[in-house]
Amino acid sequence: MVTSRSAATARPRTVVPRRRGAVLERAILDATLEQLSTVGWNGLTMEGVAAGAQTGKAAVYRRWPSKEDLVADALAAGLPPLDDAPDLGGIREDLYELTRLVRNAMYSRPGWALRAVLHECDNSASERFQALIMSGVIEPSVNLFGDVVHRGISRGDVRPDATGSLIFDVIPAVLMYRSKVRGSEWPDEEIADLIDQVMLPMLRSRSG
């Protein structure tokens, strides 16, 4: 029986320097996102990813036992981080800037790929990718909106009782809803309207 190794050694591997550890992993994850954007979830194969990363299939399988594991890691690693709340001196500016960061994460290449995967994959995989949206975008966003609002309360431009959990869900909810239901991709002007029509009236202090 011919092993895949004999086929691999036939390739001109000398042009790619031998990479290990984090460097090789990064190349495999990048190739995974590239494959997702060209052939989609259904077309993606471990072989195709290995070829794209100019490595062998075994190097991929050694780290990720299944396509689902590989794609989940590639998407999680690729999403822009949502670690720090903007601190620009006013609630309007902070909310506007933070909403832009969240919009940018939603419409980053991994963000698009994640929605496409959810559309294509079967129900057992979809729970895992839904959980990734939760841990990679929604939870960090809600936490940062909480930070921004609490800072506004301390500063005095947000009413002191604006601390209910529903308040911190409004922006993520409207972002998701209008993306899904109205097909919006949230240009900056629409973000400004959301802050001015909805968030500032809801949050402003009576004196503000």
Next chain:
Amino acid sequence: MVTSRSAATARPRTVVPRRRGAVLERAILDATLEQLSTVGWNGLTMEGVAAGAQTGKAAVYRRWPSKEDLVADALAAGLPPLDDAPDLGGIREDLYELTRLVRNAMYSRPGWALRAVLHECDNSASERFQALIMSGVIEPSVNLFGDVVHRGISRGDVRPDATGSLIFDVIPAVLMYRSKVRGSEWPDEEIADLIDQVMLPMLRSRSG
């Protein structure tokens, strides 16, 4: 070749009076919802629906050429109507009551069945059922929220500039988001919190 008619005539059909037109259609649509709730989208067959409605398969196919057409009509006909905005004399009461009506539609038997179908069906059918959520629940809800807010403006308990389209999306967006992301089934107390924490601060007039 044995036709299905010969099998049908073997059944004790005399116990079911011959129904026509709207009565028979109603029985078929009811049987469809019943089948959805017991065997789901994948298990549902035209034969099973016909048996449930105590009629022949031909009576079903004559009206609905495919399972998708039949299920779409059954869901559309079964959803509670969202025709009239409550008019209880105040913005708080109107919003609370209207949100309860929308929640009741979401969690009606056809509402549950619609979400289950979306989870099970393939992508080509899912666009049609997404459109049904849009035309059967979301659009009528947004229109009624618009009616309630405009009446509040006339009455003076809503600020006169609360007319931006984003405002009318907040309740549908938060209902959808917390149902999907937080698994909420929206008990009445959570609806009251949504009105009190989010909607009234956002809408109230400066003098109100």
